[in-house]
Amino acid sequence: MRILLLHPNYHSGGAEIAGNWPPAWAAYIAGALRKAGFGDIRFVDAMTNDLSDEQVRQILSEEKPDVVGATAITPSIYKAERLLQIAKEVCPAALTVLGGIHATFMYQQVLTEAPWIDAIVRGEGEEIFVDLLRTLAGGNWIEARRNVRGIAFREGEKVIATPAAPTVKNLDAIAPDWSVLEWSKYIYIPMGKRVAIPNMARGCPFTCSFCSQWKFWRDYRIRDPKRVVDEIEQLIRDHDVGFFILADEEPTINKKKFVAFCEELIRRDLKILWGINTRVTDILRDEALLPLYRKAGLIHVSLGTEAAAQLKLDRFNKETTVAQNKKAIQLLRDAGIVVEAQFIVGLENETRETLEETYQMARDWKPDLANWAMYTPWPFSDLFRELGDKVEVFDYAKYNFVTPIMKPDAMERSELLDRVMHNYRRFYMNKALFSYPWAGTGERRRYLLGCLKAFLRSGFERKFYDLGRVNYWGPQSKGKVDFGFDASRKRADTSGVEWKTSHNRKISGPRQAEIMACGGGTEQIEDATAAGP
Ligand code: B12
Ligand code: SF4
Numbered sequence: 001m002r003i004l005l006l007h008p009n010y011h012s013g014g015a016e017i018a019g020n021w022p023p024a025w026a027a028y029i030a031g032a033l034r035k036a037g038f039g040d041i042r043f044v045d046a047m048t049n050d051l052s053d054e055q056v057r058q059i060l061s062e063e064k065p066d067v068v069g070a071t072a073i074t075p076s077i078y079k080a081e082r083l084l085q086i087a088k089e090v091c092p093a094a095l096t097v098l099g100g101i102h103a104t105f106m107y108q109q110v111l112t113e114a115p116w117i118d119a120i121v122r123g124e125g126e127e128i129f130v131d132l133l134r135t136l137a138g139g140n141w142i143e144a145r146r147n148v149r150g151i152a153f154r155e156g157e158k159v160i161a162t163p164a165a166p167t168v169k170n171l172d173a174i175a176p177d178w179s180v181l182e183w184s185k186y187i188y189i190p191m192g193k194r195v196a197i198p199n200m201a202r203g204c205p206f207t208c209s210f211c212s213q214w215k216f217w218r219d220y221r222i223r224d225p226k227r228v229v230d231e232i233e234q235l236i237r238d239h240d241v242g243f244f245i246l247a248d249e250e251p252t253i254n255k256k257k258f259v260a261f262c263e264e265l266i267r268r269d270l271k272i273l274w275g276i277n278t279r280v281t282d283i284l285r286d287e288a289l290l291p292l293y294r295k296a297g298l299i300h301v302s303l304g305t306e307a308a309a310q311l312k313l314d315r316f317n318k319e320t321t322v323a324q325n326k327k328a329i330q331l332l333r334d335a336g337i338v339v340e341a342q343f344i345v346g347l348e349n350e351t352r353e354t355l356e357e358t359y360q361m362a363r364d365w366k367p368d369l370a371n372w373a374m375y376t377p378w379p380f381s382d383l384f385r386e387l388g389d390k391v392e393v394f395d396y397a398k399y400n401f402v403t404p405i406m407k408p409d410a411m412e413r414s415e416l417l418d419r420v421m422h423n424y425r426r427f428y429m430n431k432a433l434f435s436y437p438w439a440g441t442g443e444r445r446r447y448l449l450g451c452l453k454a455f456l457r458s459g460f461e462r463k464f465y466d467l468g469r470v471n472y473w474g475p476q477s478k479g480k481v482d483f484g485f486d487a488s489r490k491r492a493d494t495s496g497v498e499w500k501t502s503h504n505r506k507i508s509g510p511r512q513a514e515i516m517a518c519g520g521g522t523e524q525i526e527d528a529t530a531a532g533p
Contacts, residue, residue: 001137002040004065005029005180006056006083009046010076012400013466014373017458018451019189020048022181024197024247025071025100025125031177032126038133043180046083056083060090067133069121071100074378075400081114088116095136099125101216102396105380107152109492111159119145120152123216124202126174128165171202171223176231183239189457190450191273193242196235200228200261204249209382210344210375213249222254225261229268236270245275245300252282259289262296273443275300283328290335299447301332302340303367326365333366336444338451341367346374346416348390350408355419362427368435368448370427372420373401379492395486402465403483414481417465417472428455 007023015021026043033041042063046056060068068087072080080103084096099121103110107120121128128150135144145153150165168174178196188195203217235241252258265272274297283301286293303325325341332339343358362370376399377384377391384391393405404413411419436448455464462468472481 001038001067001133002063002065003033003038003042003067003069003133004060004063004087005041005043006068006070006080006087007043007045007047008070008072008076008079008083009049009051009056010079010397011047011463012075012402013458013463014400014402017189017464018454019187019195020185021188022178022183022186022196023047023071024176024199026180027176027178028174028199029069029099029125029129030180031175032130033133034177035175036130036134038130041177041180045182045185048182048185053082053086057086057090060087064091065094067095067097067136069097069099069129072098072102073100074102074376074396075398077102077106077110077396079397081110081117084114085116095119095141097121097129097132099129101212103152104216105212106492106494107161108159108494111152111154115154118153119148122150122152122161123165123218124168126168131165167202167218167221169221171221172227174223178235178239181239183241188243189454190447191243192450194240196232196239196241196244197247198228198231198235198244199223199247200225201246201248201251201254201257205253206250207382209386210377212378212381215380217249220250220253222257225257226264228261229264229270232265232272233268233270236272241272243273243275245277248276250278250282251276252278252286255282255286255289259292262289262293262298265296266292270297273297273299273447275302277302277304279304280324280328283331284324287331290331290337294335294337298337299443300338300340302342302369302371303328303332304342304344322361325361329365329367333368336440336442338368338444338447340369340371341365343370343372344375345372345420346404346406346408348387348406348409350416351410352415352419355416355423359423359426362423363430368431368439369451370423372423374404374416374420376401376405379494391491393485394489394491396489398483398485400466403470413483414472414478417470417481418475418478421465421467421472422475428452 005026007026023045030041030043044056044059068084068091070080070083080098084098087094087096095118096116097119098110098117103120104122107122110120111117119132121132128148132148132151135141135148138144145151146162149162152159152161183194186194201220201222203220204214205220207214232244235244276298278301280303283303329339329341341362345355345358358372377387378399390406392407399405404416407413408416432452436445436452439445439448458464470481470483471477
């Protein structure tokens, strides 16, 4: 059975400005398929190779696959739908399958607007896709598909969702096949080296109302750190990888495992630098361990600092974590780790003053990098439901952290974008002149100058924040900005969507609302709770 995996060609000028990133899902899925005996796999990265629909059509007609599997996050959903439509046109007998977070929750809408999709895999793909392919290979797909757990499909006009499949309980059994990727393409600009995105832990024990990740992965599971280091060693040896970020939402919450991971990296002396996203409170907890983390190669920590403060201010009664944020940033810098503060802006009560406050915070806290993401109301998040009619734009192609989806009551969206750009300009101008060139002589300085290079390049090419596409050329042009929202896209009816969460929460009840974003909260989970299967 010939299987073709497709990553859609979607770009929006956010995190991708740092280079081309390898689509990890393809390696994880390919590894599971190979292990189950489905070895005829080809992966096409239309995003990295900037392939047009016609080029993908050509590849499909040459490859003649029996199964075409595409991925989609929310903003790439229309691109993925279109690619699968092309697949159906070119290979009508092939089974078209869609996976990833968006279709997992929005299968009802997706199957209604893209009836050429034969099946949606809901949740982690490794086990469900194997089950689906075995069922397909067994013949009699139309009758037998009801027995595959964790999928959705159309039956005439009706959309059927089979019962949710369990999460992958034994993460250590997962063996990604990184060889499906064309490694020479995946270069991380700040370091000029190949980059990988291995996955140590899945899930997050928290339930922040604006976030979709805890819902997707459900329970928190973590792999044996030694096996993760084996994988990293293999990535270095076989694919010349020189930098990695962990794909995890929350890699540090299980301190024991994270320390074991770092110790193993030190023991093997792999000389590789890496980065993570994590929470401020874990950094405060691990103050004494930061030198060990640095010794293990950790060079970049991205903190959800003000996701906490802003949302908390707005929604949960002005309890802020400003002092905690500032301290965590200082600790990381003292340990020689590059620290990035993430701000979420653009809720309905955003004003010029609150945007200015975030800039002042960024100056006061002194992170090395700062990032102002536009609040994006994932249609399956709890906050989306709470916002109700305040969400007016349902063009998911623009749900990408760089487009203002919400219109603040006190300003136009174009002004919000302009103010955010103003913050970026001031912040990075200051860093470029007074900070990075004097940030020591070693790795940290080289890394920061590399980030600056990536940043300047995307600004020059007008790719940053999609500025070229929305016609933003500086403050004088803000009246001409056009986000190009497709008004024909309407709110989905998600009332009938079945999604079983088996979230293993330590904290429950009304206090849940108090748990803050990656940046805040004081909660920790016990090692035992987070120990995995
Ligand atoms: C690494 C990363 C990136 C990288 C690399 C992306 C790439 N080339 O794949 C970069 C930096 C480029 C990036 C960019 C963006 N990202 Co990003 N990114 C991530 C991150 C941190 C890890 C993704 C990952 O590799 N996970 C591990 C793999 C194994 O998980 P997975 O992809 O979900 O795949 C599993 C299942 O979904 C399923 N599956 C997936 N596809 C398929 C397909 C088939 C056929 C099957 C059967 C199963 C299946 O099986 C897989 C294995 O279990 C996630 C957060 C996270 N922790 O997941 C955010 C995340 C995916 N990104 C997000 C966003 C919004 C973006 C940007 C729009 C932001 C921006 N403007 O910069 C861009 C879009 C770029 C693009 N075109 O994809 C959001 C998406 C939210 C949503 N609801 O859609 C996330 C979840 C972050 C968040 N906190 O909300 N990102
Ligand atoms: S702590 Fe981070 S990953 Fe976890 S639910 Fe909150 S925002 Fe999402």
